[in-house]
Amino acid sequence: AQKVTQAQTEISVVEKEDVTLDCVYETRDTTYYLFWYKQPPSGELVFLIRRNSFDEQNEISGRYSWNFQKSTSSFNFTITASQVVDSAVYFCALSESSGGSYIPTFGRGTSLIVHP
Amino acid sequence: DAGVTQSPTHLIKTRGQQVTLRCSPKSGHDTVSWYQQALGQGPQFIFQYYEEEERQRGNFPDRFSGHQFPNYSSELNVNALLLGDSALYLCASSLGGTQPQHFGDGTRLSIL
Numbered sequence: 001a002q003k004v005t006q007a008q009t010e011i012s013v014v015e016k017e018d019v020t021l022d023c024v025y026e027t028r029d030t031t032y033y034l035f036w037y038k039q040p041p042s043g044e045l046v047f048l049i050r051r052n053s054f055d056e057q058n059e060i061s062g063r064y065s066w067n068f069q070k071s072t073s074s075f076n077f078t079i080t081a082s083q084v085v086d087s088a089v090y091f092c093a094l095s096e097s098s099g100g101s102y103i104p105t106f107g108r109g110t111s112l113i114v115h116p
Numbered sequence: 117d118a119g120v121t122q123s124p125t126h127l128i129k130t131r132g133q134q135v136t137l138r139c140s141p142k143s144g145h146d147t148v149s150w151y152q153q154a155l156g157q158g159p160q161f162i163f164q165y166y167e168e169e170e171r172q173r174g175n176f177p178d179r180f181s182g183h184q185f186p187n188y189s190s191e192l193n194v195n196a197l198l199l200g201d202s203a204l205y206l207c208a209s210s211l212g213g214t215q216p217q218h219f220g221d222g223t224r225l226s227i228l
Contacts, residue, residue, distance in 0.1 A: 004158075035216070043204055045159070045219035091158050101172055101213025103149070106158030 003027075004094050006107035013082055014115050021077045021110045023092030029053075033102055034068065034075045035093040039109070045091070051075065082114045118143060120220035122207050128226045129197050137192040137223045141209030147171075148190040149217060150182060151206040159206055165190055166213065194225075202227045 003026040013019050025034065036048040049059065051068050059066045063080045079086055089111045093104035121140045129135050141148050147166045151159035161174035165184035184190045188209075194201055204224050208217035 037219075043206075043222040043224070045206065045208070047216050047218060050216050093158075097214075101147075101164060101166075103161050103164065103172055103174075103213075104217070105161070108156070108158050 004092050004105055004107035006090075006092055006110050008110045009108070010111040010113065012113045012115065015084060016081050018078060018080050019082050019112065019114075021079075021090050021092075021112065023075045023077065023107060025073050025075065025092070025094045027073075027094060027096060029096040032094060032096045033104075035091075035095070035104055036066065036075075036077050037091045037093065037106075039089040039091060041088075048077075079112075082112075084114050084116050087112060087114045120145075120207055120209050120218050122205075122220040122223050124223060125221070126224045126226075128228060130228050131197055131199060133197050134193065134195045135197060135225065137194075137205050137207075137225070139190045139192070139207030139209075139220060141188050141190070141207075142218050145209035145211050145218070146188050147210045147213055148184055148188065149208045149210075150190070150192045151208065152176070152201075153204040153206055153222070155203070162192070164213070171213065197227050199227050201225065 005024045032053045034051045038046040065078045067076045089109040091109045093106045095102035095104040123138045149164040150162040153159040163173040168184045179195045181193045204222045206222045208219045210217045
């Protein structure tokens with residue numbers, strides 16, 4: 001069984017603050033993928049990043065950065081100098097191989113509100 | 117390059133009716149997955165289609181069925197609608213089953 005926990009239901013920050021969204025996962029597989037998706041009010045899930053279980057290197061993309069730690073089964077997402085356009089629901093997801101296909105299991109999401 | 121497109125955008129049905137939702141995958145993608153997202157929840161996997169066959173299925177009853185056409189587009193059918201079927205239905209496409217999925221804007225289904 002696999003499980004993704006996003007303990008933060010909602011986070012509210014003021015523009016230019018840094019914010020970290022937490023994600024903790026459970027899996028018995030040694031091979032798996034972790035994802036982050038952004039869902040703005042329009043509804044579309046926007047792919048942000050995919051990480052495989054063998055690559056623990058942290059990644060930075062502009063104001064976004066991700067910290068993957070297998071020792072704590074966490075894959076946290078940090079937005080530096082947040083902007084109003086970052087307001088959205090962010091989902092962390094985990095997928096294991098099943099029949100040759102990786103189907104993501106999503107957490108319940110963290111709603112980020114960035115105030116001007 | 118069009119992304120994943122879904123139709124209709126919104127739909128209102130009554131209990132017991134049947135509904136068909138449609139999805140056109142992103143150009144170059146051959147695999148289509150469907151998800152149900154209830155309010156305040158993460159998307160839940162319904163099923164995945166590849167080469168016109170259902171390759172994987174989540175924990176959804178047989179009232180939920182689908183189809184994939186030779187051009188890779190897909191339909192989701194739900195029979196005997198229940199109030200609990202009210203949700204945002206998301207379609208996602210990918211190239212094969214191992215590449216990241218790209219999602220459409222979804223169809224918001226309301227059951228009265």
